[in-house]
Amino acid sequence: MIPRDAVSRVGVSGQAKLQLLQIWEKLEVVMPRTGVLANATRVEADSGDRKLLEHLEATAAAARASLVLRGPDGTDIELPQSLVNLLAAAAHDLAKGNAVFALPVETRLTPNEVAEMLGLSRPFVARLLDEGEIPSQHLPDSRHRLVRLVDVLEFQARRERRAEGRRQIMEAAEEAELPY
Numbered sequence: 001m002i003p004r005d006a007v008s009r010v011g012v013s014g015q016a017k018l019q020l021l022q023i024w025e026k027l028e029v030v031m032p033r034t035g036v037l038a039n040a041t042r043v044e045a046d047s048g049d050r051k052l053l054e055h056l057e058a059t060a061a062a063a064r065a066s067l068v069l070r071g072p073d074g075t076d077i078e079l080p081q082s083l084v085n086l087l088a089a090a091a092h093d094l095a096k097g098n099a100v101f102a103l104p105v106e107t108r109l110t111p112n113e114v115a116e117m118l119g120l121s122r123p124f125v126a127r128l129l130d131e132g133e134i135p136s137q138h139l140p141d142s143r144h145r146l147v148r149l150v151d152v153l154e155f156q157a158r159r160e161r162r163a164e165g166r167r168q169i170m171e172a173a174e175e176a177e178l179p180y
Contacts, residue, residue: 041102045094053095057088105153108146111136117152128155 045053059065067079067087079087090100109117114134115125129136129145134155136145 042099043090043094043102044099045097050095050097053091057091057095103149105148105150107149109149109152111145111147114147114152118156 065084065088066081067084069077069079071077093100111125111129112122114120115122118125120128125134128134129147134147135151136147138145
């Protein structure tokens with residue numbers, strides 16, 4: 001960003017200087033958006049925790065398990081099934097040694113964040129947005145876009161299903177010894 005005293009150094013004076021300073025003050029009020037992925041809650045398991053997490057995953061999968069949170073005063077609160085499912089899914093990934101991010105699905109991402117999340121280039125993601133493969137919304141009076149995380153996850157699921165379908169077709173072609 002340009003230093004504020006640059007207005008004086010370039011020799012701007014009078015009304016023009018006042019207008020530049022007013023613009024500068026508006027710019028200072030609008031803070032840049034910090035990266036959503038950088039601020040997401042990231043959880044990683046120690047190698048010692050993995051056995052416990054595998055046990056937790058197995059217990060939660062065996063039946064409609066319930067989890068109880070014990071408060072500091074000794075009161076027990078039974079967690080809702082949706083939270084139990086979330087914890088079981090997180091335990092599954094953590095037990096495999098994967099890190100887990102916690103983000104609301106209604107989170108809005110920039111195209112750069114989408115590219116980072118999908119492991120794709122930003123220009124390729126921009127093309128996907130332009131073609132409507134991933135829905136996006138333009139910011140008012142701007143060419144910048146935001147993408148809902150849920151739309152990115154749906155795109156990724158479609159992409160994985162297509163890849164699985166191609167893999168099955170290739171396997172079938174190989175089994176039938178068809179040329180391709």
